[in-house]
Amino acid sequence: MDTVLLATETPPGLAARKKERTRQQLAEAAAQLFYRNGYDATTVDDIVTAVDVSSRTFFRYFPTKEDLVVALGQTSMGSFLDALAQRPADEALLTSVQRAIENSFALSWKDTTRVCSFLTLLHDTPVLRARWLEESNHNRGLLAGVIATRTDGDPSGTRSLLIAGAIILAIDTALQVWFDQDDEDEIAPFVYRALGELTTPLLTP
Amino acid sequence: MDTVLLATETPPGLAARKKERTRQQLAEAAAQLFYRNGYDATTVDDIVTAVDVSSRTFFRYFPTKEDLVVALGQTSMGSFLDALAQRPADEALLTSVQRAIENSFALSWKDTTRVCSFLTLLHDTPVLRARWLEESNHNRGLLAGVIATRTDGDPSGTRSLLIAGAIILAIDTALQVWFDQDDEDEIAPFVYRALGELTTPLLTP
């Protein structure tokens, strides 16, 4: 059954490579057009013309035009969740989160100009902001699951959802603050500072 | 200049009343159709047919089909912000928020079936969830402004945004938890409980 793969360079066949290549081309062409002309002003037709595929093919790769942007912003949330899940459960959650970030998001955040371009796109395209928030909302559910296993609590209980939401919130807020005062500082410190705020009560009784 | 208005019953002219009436009719017809058939399955044509106006007119009242749902969910966020702004600045923020809620959201939350219908709509229509989150995100900015004036901090500083975000987060989470275990309990206690959680650190260092 299993063929021995020594040259794992390109495990899948030629067709699969071509497919992945087309996907990348679409994403890249779209990114350039979006950053140059804006999201709304860029039609799917513009994108497929640049890559020379049919518009029907585009929608086979990306269910909607918005999904294309989600793919662009694909920070490594999956890696983050994996990394977090593998931290020891008795470690302080803040520490676990920081360590997990170092092995996942931190890499994407190195490319500040890329992050800046992406945040600009979100900044002045309400529909994309909405889509991204929905993505964050989805991730919140996943994160709540991981957190619940650490405290063997209810993944859909108030506490888990609140903590997960707060972590996502801190990250998003940090990115926004970093973006607003756009010196070319590193992003990570902003995030760690925002996460640090969560160790103090947000409301005083 | 000013004509003396004794019968302030209907200050604006006949046209304005008619306009408002059409708006209400559109909203109500849409609500029924959405709740009955779902959001996606309901076309703008269905809605305008029910009210007997042209589809072009619909888009003069609501920029998009989504905005119609936002109007349906119009909880009194404006009232909440006003009420909060008028609380004494030296009062504990949690208390201020609770009092402000009592005079704004609490009223809308009385109609649990209505809230339930709306949350159901959000639950199984991703695009509406996204839109609603964007709305929440906008409100977060406004709330951060009010909070900043109390602590004379920076409205777009990390702390203000974080606190505002956490409050919105607590409310949304409470609504979701209430919705998931749908006994016909009152909503307010869920919200107050979630807000109470914010008085303890969400992360331990």
Place this chain on the structure above:
DNA sequence: TGCCGCATGACAGAAACTGTCAAAATCGAG
């Protein structure tokens, strides 16, 4: 080489919008 499967392209069409312009209703003044 020759067959199979899947990706692609070329349609046609639904549905959400938008611009434009003429008809109709409302309003304000005489």
Place this chain on the structure above:
DNA sequence: CTCGATTTTGACAGTTTCTGTCATGCGGCA
């Protein structure tokens, strides 16, 4: 009440996103 100005509406054409369908063709495999 009438007339003209302003506003609201409807009709129409057009763009854009997105979907179903079906025939063509390329890559994979014997």
